[in-house]
Amino acid sequence: MSAAMAAALALFSLLAAAWGLPPQLDPHFYDRSCPQAQQIVASIVGKVHYQDPRMAASLLRLHFHDCFVKGCDASILLDSSATIVSEKRSNPNRDSARGFEVIDEIKAALEAACPHTVSCADILALAARDSTVMTGGPGWIVPLGRRDSRGASVQGSNNDIPAPNNTLPTIITKFKLQGLDILDLVALLGSHTIGDSRCTSFRQRLYNRTGTGLPDLTLDASYAAALRPRCPRSGGDQNLFFLDPVTPFKFDNQYYKNLLAYRGLLSSDEVLLTASPATAELVKLYAADQDVFFQHFARSMVKMGNISPLTGGNGEIRANCRKVNRY
Numbered sequence: 001m002s003a004a005m006a007a008a009l010a011l012f013s014l015l016a017a018a019w020g021l022p023p024q025l026d027p028h029f030y031d032r033s034c035p036q037a038q039q040i041v042a043s044i045v046g047k048v049h050y051q052d053p054r055m056a057a058s059l060l061r062l063h064f065h066d067c068f069v070k071g072c073d074a075s076i077l078l079d080s081s082a083t084i085v086s087e088k089r090s091n092p093n094r095d096s097a098r099g100f101e102v103i104d105e106i107k108a109a110l111e112a113a114c115p116h117t118v119s120c121a122d123i124l125a126l127a128a129r130d131s132t133v134m135t136g137g138p139g140w141i142v143p144l145g146r147r148d149s150r151g152a153s154v155q156g157s158n159n160d161i162p163a164p165n166n167t168l169p170t171i172i173t174k175f176k177l178q179g180l181d182i183l184d185l186v187a188l189l190g191s192h193t194i195g196d197s198r199c200t201s202f203r204q205r206l207y208n209r210t211g212t213g214l215p216d217l218t219l220d221a222s223y224a225a226a227l228r229p230r231c232p233r234s235g236g237d238q239n240l241f242f243l244d245p246v247t248p249f250k251f252d253n254q255y256y257k258n259l260l261a262y263r264g265l266l267s268s269d270e271v272l273l274t275a276s277p278a279t280a281e282l283v284k285l286y287a288a289d290q291d292v293f294f295q296h297f298a299r300s301m302v303k304m305g306n307i308s309p310l311t312g313g314n315g316e317i318r319a320n321c322r323k324v325n326r327y
């Protein structure tokens with residue numbers, strides 16, 4: 001950044017504070033207070049990615065599940081305590097959300113390097129970006145300066161995070177409530193190009209989609225047949241399946257190609273093609289042009305990361321991402 005631009009930004013921040021506007025996130029937030037922060041996050045994400053290739057997907061999802069509940073404030077990381085019912089118990093997270101130990105490891109390294117400085121919410125945002133890059137996806141500059149919540153909302157987690165059997169209008173509404181539009185929805189769901197789903201999240205499609213005892217006809221019949229042995233009518237709830245069986249560990253646009261072949265694993269994936277012409281057009285665009293997908297994905301991740309952050313004097317910098325600080 002040029003000196004003139006930096007001066008203009010500094011002036012803007014001063015004026016914003018004087019006008020009572022909330023402080024904005026800023027990619028340079030830790031430049032002085034913890035210049036090594038981004039390097040520390042990237043090196044630990046890189047190490048765990050090498051040990052467990054699924055972890056990139058899990059970390060990317062954590063940021064999403066954080067931001068959709070009370071904003072990007074690391075509320076998802078809090079364990080239950082005398083005053084807190086953990087979001088880890090909610091339907092979308094129970095037996096499903098993972099990666100908490102990795103965030104602990106990053107936090108411990110950051111506390112050692114720069115005590116009480118880098119928030120858990122910013123760790124989630126950086127780890128999501130680094131996970132995308134490490135699996136072959138686009139990079140982006142992460143605005144920083146989020147602070148951590150002093151509470152959690154298991155109810156918000158149950159209600160605000162879309163479910164895999166929600167209709168497309170319900171999903172669109174849940175995104176809209178977060179300030180995200182149809183383009184953000186279709187681009188961000190491209191995250192399902194990596195990672196796993198449990199049988200329980202899509203079983204209904206294999207046997208009884210409409211309550212009539214028929215499988216979901218928008219799921220390719222041979223793909224459904226291949227899924228049934230390890231996802232029977234009952235039992236095997238926790239069995240894992242790749243969301244993108246063609247390139248499961250590569251962040252690419254294969255997800256959209258799968259949708260065009262009626263091989264989207266979740267109902268919430270396939271409806272992007274089958275339930276609205278507007279979303280279907282975007283699916284076709286991203287299937288045809290990976291560069292456009294990457295550009296839109298990066299932009300929408302920044303937008304998602306900006307959902308209602310705590311800044312300035314709000315919230316706190318937790319010493320341990322699992323607990324609020326004691327005063």
Ligand code: HEM
Pocket residue numbers: 054056057058059060061064095096097098162163164165171188189191192194195196197198199200201243266268
């Ligand atoms: C309509 C919105 C969405 C729905 C209904 C949805 C639903 C799901 C479900 C059901 C799973 C499998 C969970 C399990 O069975 O344990 C999953 C996995 C995943 N989701 Fe989504 N998701 C949505 C949007 C997103 C977004 C916006 C992102 C990221 C920006 C994301 C990233 C992921 C990733 C990476 C995984 C794999 C996680 C792992 O392997 O640990 N999802 N999602």
